[in-house]
Amino acid sequence: MKNKLTLHLLKISVVFIMALLFVVPAGAQTGQGVLNGIEKKIDDAFGQAFVTKKPDQLERITKLLKEQKKSALTDYWLAYAYYLNSLYYDSMGDADEAESTLSKGMELLKSGSQSSESYALMGTMQNYSIKFMNMLSANKAAEEATRNLSKSIRLEPKNLRGYLGLGLQDYYTPPEFGGGTKTEGLLKKALSMPDQPTKNPTMPSWGRKEAYTTLISYYIKKKDLEKAKQYYKEASAKYPNDYRLLSLSKDLL
């Protein structure tokens, strides 16, 4: 009994010491909290919503973010969470809830800090908001989205998400309005950018997957299967299990 206890104490102590060994030199991760790695948390919750058919996890993160001290960072991630939540509602056919959730996110960005990342997210959300709009407001919203995405790039020329937003806008603009002429260049430019202009676990890094899938779709649409396959190969090496990439594979066979 005594030996068992001793062994147990020894195990606990070794674990404690090893934890000390790894944690302390790693740099005293003093700021660990809800915002550390927040993008992955929100993305995972978004995926979870489709599995459970409920956006509970997303709403829980939204609640947690609201409890944080308000800052440009919390506003950004709250807006991003609203954006994904809106995408979820829209895919479930609840357009009213999708629109209202999206509006909440856009309001946050409108009133908050004007950083390159905020402009990129705002432009992306504005482009998406067009589907809920009165036809007479759609052109104006597209114009504002372009302006915000351009501002994002002007503030940070290495922002992948700024180029991605402009690329998506061009891709979805009908050709008779000049769409599709800049898609390839913009998305290639997006892919040439780092995930983050400055490495930071609290800052956004999304967009590369979307840039790949849209560029591949663009080549498929243009019937340039060789280039589509080239980028598909590159993308699937990076994201082997991404369902959007997998769904494109049938068009490449």
Place this chain on the structure above:
Amino acid sequence: MIIDCSLYLRICYRLLIGLCPLLTLGQQAFEGRVVDANKHPLSYVSVSVVAHDSMSTLTDSAGYFSLTGMSSATEVEVLFSLLGYQSKQAMLRRGSKESHVLLGESQTLQTVEVWRSMKDLTSINLGKLDIYTNPIAGADALNALQIYAYSSNVDETANPSFRGSEADRSRVFINSVPINSPVRNSQINGVGNFSIFNTELIQSMDVFPGNPPLIYGNTGAGLIDIKTSESVKNSTQLSLSIASVGALINRNLSQDAFTQVYANHQFDGPLLKLNSKGLGFLQSFRTTDVGWNSNWKVSDADRLNFYAYYIDEYAELTSTINFSNGLNQSGKRRGFFIMNYQKSLSDKLNLALNSSYDMGKSRIDFLQIDVSSTSSTLFNSLLLNYQKEGLNVTTGLEYNLQQSSMQGVGPTFYYSNHDSSQTQVVQGDFGLHILESFLHGTYSSNRMTYSLGLRKNVPLQHDANGIKGSDNYFSFQSYIKWKINTIQNLVLSAGRYHNYTEPNVMYQRQALNQTDQLALDYVLKQKSTSFNASLYAKREQGMSNTSYEFLESMASQREIFGLELSVQQNFWKYFRLLSSFSLMDASFDIEGVRYSTSNNIPYFFKNALTFSRNRFNISLTALNRPGTRYTRVINGNYIPEARAYEPIYEQQLNGSQLGAYHRLDLNISKLIPIKNNLLTLYFNVNNLLGAKNQRNLIYTPDFSGSSFEHFNGNVIFFGASMTLY
């Protein structure tokens, strides 16, 4: 396996002793605290070693961080980054507890956009699509303004007139460079029916109907700053209508440069044949104009823009000026060139250089008036802008040289202009040197923004006695903006402004005008609804050169009070209603007696209903207001040397009023994709109901009888354009 307590203690001791060097290493940390400009701690700031970005940490809720793991270095270069703040690199010393790092807020885009736009202040921003979808504009940039409550234009011309002021008190700019006479087919008093701007070259317009920032000079009653394109899509546009044919080419020359070139020719044949009744006063016209706009991003910090324009125009119309009715023939050739250069000297300091040269030659022939004019304008400005946190300061120096000369003949007596009238030589040389410096600043804190602008001229003008320095003036302006919440703003603004009138054949004078303004503007903007309300008061001194009312144009004091309400509501997915109401009380003073101005309108309703679906648009626009006021001639007194009757006016200036003005316009357009190209068809009917809106009174030579001159009747216009990508 048997392990007793002593063995356990021995193992623990040896583990701790063995790990001591590593733990000690961890304790000799690079430490510090990150704060913002207000010394508030910043949490979640990423702190990473530049040479080893895998070595990083985040600041805690009190802004503290501790970086360990660099075994031997005593100093290390670290990058601090946080969304919403400017990243910063700094050297940290091991063990120092005093490392305080200050992060500045993100560079705002005013830094790189201050020259492009001041719209965040008190202006109304209209994009290119706002112009194209405007129900009354006919795709013309300046005509687009007439649907808004702040436009008090009552003569169906394109010259902008804001809040009751005459058009020559407002100014139009392209990329912050002033453009005199921004209209085509201009008449004897300088007003015209269409702007000289091609909407395809416009990115947006910032409209300041009230107190504009004193970054802009020589304007007394609001301004419009037109911003040219920031980017283009490679395309060619061909257009054909019953009155014009044109082509426009947009080309990206490289990733950082583009150019736009166009040419248009306007002709009268089909338009006048189809609208012989509605445009009965118009005999003929032809215009040829070409334009060029090029933008070059020299580097991330430098931008260059070139804009050039040339027009050759001629028009013949029957008009009534100073009681004489006859054929008014006017022709003009004009060209101007604008260059804008912008440079970011640092993330806080920017420089802009704007230059333009404008020259023109015109001739006007109206009965006994036959006057040729030449004009040239040189403009140069140098601006410096500094920004830090909520502070934004711009200072600059501006020089504007305006020269014009007129030569010809005109009637000796203003009321006697017919074949046998006495004439006299008309000769005038005008020179104007405007040298001004300005300082303009805004400071934003939380929901409040404060602004102050000062502008002072260097007196260079000579008065009638040849004494230099007669034009000493000082302009100032201020506003307080309260952002009530994300959808509501309230702005209280006041200012004193100065501007010079531009001489024309009718009014050959170059007068200095002063305007004092006070305004309260409220804006509510939601997704489907926007609502604006404005209350304003103005006092204007000086004479106007664009007034149609001869006596009123002599008045040197005007007071204007007004209220504007407008609402725009989108509904049922495909509909939009734009509705505005303005109320104005405007009067002028002559020898201590107050009279109503000709445009003193108790009410002005503007309503537009638009339906848009499947690339089909239809809109109906209604404008309703009382008629303008005028001074009726009650009798004529024959003057032998004039060989004409001199008018004897009613006692009360502007004591009479024209009939109420009602106009209903219909606009229809359809966009048809053809492969990857776009065909646009449009059909407009102005004054759909053919209302006979009175414009002026025409008298018999002895003033014993009179009849009315009318605005356009029913006018049909249609055409098509094809955009090829």
